[in-house]
Amino acid sequence: MNKYIVKCPGCGEVRDPYALHCPDDDALPRTEYFKKQIEPTDMPGIWRYYDWLPVNGIIEKGSGRPVTYKSEGFAKELGLNDLNITFNGYWPEKEGAIRTCSFKDLESFPTIQRLMEHNEKRILVVASAGNTARAFTHVASITGYPVLLIVPKNSTYRLWTTEEDTSSVCTVTVDGDYYQAIAMAEKIAARDGFVSEGGARNVARRDGMGTVMLDAVLTTKSLPQHYFQAVGSGTGGISAWEASMRLIEDGRFGNNMPRLHLAQNLPCAPLYSTWTGEQTNGNCPEEMYDDVLFNRKPPYGAIGGVKDALDDTNGIIYGITNKEADQARKLFEENEGIDILPAPAIACAAIMKALEKGEIKADESIVLNITGGGQKRLEEELPTRQLGVDLEVSSDDTDAENKILEKVAELLKNRGY
Numbered sequence: 339m340n341k342y343i344v345k346c347p348g349c350g351e352v353r354d355p356y357a358l359h360c361p362d363d364d365a366l367p368r369t370e371y372f373k374k375q376i377e378p379t380d381m382p383g384i385w386r387y388y389d390w391l392p393v394n395g396i397i398e399k400g401s402g403r404p405v406t407y408k409s410e411g412f413a414k415e416l417g418l419n420d421l422n423i424t425f426n427g428y429w430p431e432k433e434g435a436i437r438t439c440s441f442k443d444l445e446s447f448p449t450i451q452r453l454m455e456h457n458e459k460r461i462l463v464v465a466s467a468g469n470t471a472r473a474f475t476h477v478a479s480i481t482g483y484p485v486l487l488i489v490p491k492n493s494t495y496r497l498w499t500t501e502e503d504t505s506s507v508c509t510v511t512v513d514g515d516y517y518q519a520i521a522m523a524e525k526i527a528a529r530d531g532f533v534s535e536g537g538a539r540n541v542a543r544r545d546g547m548g549t550v551m552l553d554a555v556l557t558t559k560s561l562p563q564h565y566f567q568a569v570g571s572g573t574g575g576i577s578a579w580e581a582s583m584r585l586i587e588d589g590r591f592g593n594n595m596p597r598l599h600l601a602q603n604l605p606c607a608p609l610y611s612t613w614t615g616e617q618t619n620g621n622c623p624e625e626m627y628d629d630v631l632f633n634r635k636p637p638y639g640a641i642g643g644v645k646d647a648l649d650d651t652n653g654i655i656y657g658i659t660n661k662e663a664d665q666a667r668k669l670f671e672e673n674e675g676i677d678i679l680p681a682p683a684i685a686c687a688a689i690m691k692a693l694e695k696g697e698i699k700a701d702e703s704i705v706l707n708i709t710g711g712g713q714k715r716l717e718e719e720l721p722t723r724q725l726g727v728d729l730e731v732s733s734d735d736t737d738a739e740n741k742i743l744e745k746v747a748e749l750l751k752n753r754g755y
C-alpha cells in the first residue's frame with residue numbers, strides 16, 4: 339500500500355512521485371506521508387524511520403542510522419547543559435554502524451531502494467566530491483545496482499570501501515572541481531540509458547537526511563531549540579527543516595521549530611556570501627579545510643530551498659576559518675572520544691561562534707549533526723580497500739563525454755547492465 343504522495347510546495351499540486359521538477363514553478367518537490375505520527379520500527383539501520391521514508395521496501399543489508407546521545411565532554415568544555423550529538427558514522431559502543439562514515443549513506447540507501455522498486459534499469463549517475471560517491475558505491479555493491487561515479491581527481495582518496503564486489507560501479511575522475519564534476523554528470527545523465535540522482539530535488543535524499551532530526555527528537559522526546567550542521571549544498575539543512583515540520587504536525591514533541599545554524603568554510607562559502615552579502619575571496623577549493631563543503635550552485639532561492647528554510651526557522655549561516663575548525667575538531671575529539679571528518683568540525687566551530695555571539699544560551703536544547711566520523715576507528719577494525727579509477731578525463735576535453743560513454747559500455751553494459 340502506498341504510504342505517501344509528492345506535492346509541489348509552490349503550487350500545492352500533487353505531482354508524479356518521481357518528478358524532480360514541477361512544470362509550473364522551481365519548487366523542490368516534497369513528500370507528504372499519510373501516517374502523521376511516526377512509529378520507529380525494529381528494521382535495521384535507517385529503516386527504523388521507515389514511516390517517513392519514500393520507499394515501499396528496504397535493502398536489508400549494510401545500513402546504519404544516525405545515533406543521538408547527550409554530550410558530556412564537549413558540552414562541559416563549552417559550558418552547555420543540553421547539547422545532543424547526532425552522530426553519523428562508525429562507533430560500535432554507540433551503535434554507530436554507518437560503514438562509509440558519513441551521513442551520505444542516509445541518502446544513498448533510500449535513493450537506490452526507490453529506483454529498484456520503480457523497476458528502474460538505467461545507470462545511476464552520481465557526481466560527488468567523495469563522501470557521496472563512497473556512500474553510493476556501498477549501496478551499489480550490496481544491491482548490484484549500476485552506478486557511474488564522476489568525481490574530481492583530487493577527491494579519489496575518499497573512494498574507499500569495506501565491500502568486496504564493486505563490479506556494478508564505474509569510476510571516472512575529472513581534472514577539475516566538484517562543480518565541473520556536476521556539469522559532466524549532467525551531460526551524461528541526459529543521455530539514453532542513464533538517470534540522474536537528482537541532488538537536493540530528490541525526496542529520497544532529503545527524507546533520508548531528515549532521519550537525523552527524527553533520531554534526535556525521538557531520542558530526546560522534544561524538538562530542539564537549535565540545530566547545527568556544516569553545509570555545502572545546504573540540502574541537510576532543508577531536510578532538518580522538513581523533518582521538523584512533520585514532527586510538529588505529529589503533535590507529541592512540541593511546537594517549536596528548531597533554529598537552523600548552518601556553517602560553511604571560509605573563504606569558499608557561497609551560501610554564506612549569498613546570505614550575508616559579504617564577498618569572500620580565496621583559492622577555492624584548494625584552501626579549504628574540507629572541500630566537500632564547496633558547492634557553487636546550491637539550491638538557495640528555489641521554493642522550499644535553503645533561503646526558505648532559513649527564513650522559516652529564523653536561521654543563520656556562519657563562516658568558519660580553517661584555524662577555527664581545527665581547534666574545534668581537537669576539542670571535540672579529545673572530549674567525546676571519537677574521531678570526526680573535517681566537515682563536521684566546521685559545525686563544532688559554529689557552536690563556539692554562536693556562543694560568542696550570544697546566538698545560543700547555556701541551558702537551551704541543541705542538536706549538533708556530526709555528519710561524518712569514526713573513520714580512523716573503522717580503519718583500525720575493518721578491512722578497507724581503495725576503489726580503482728576506470729577513466730580519467732579533463733574538464734576541457736571536448737571528447738570527454740564520448741570517452742565516458744565508451745568506458746561505461748565496456749565496463750557496465752558488457753557486464754549485463
Ligand SMILES: Cc1ncc(COP(=O)(O)O)c(C=O)c1O
Nearest residue numbers: 469569570571572573681709710
Ligand atoms: C561529511 C559531510 N558533511 C557535510 C556535507 C555537506 O552536505 P550538503 O552538501 O548536503 O550540504 C557533506 C557533503 O558532501 C559531507 O560529506
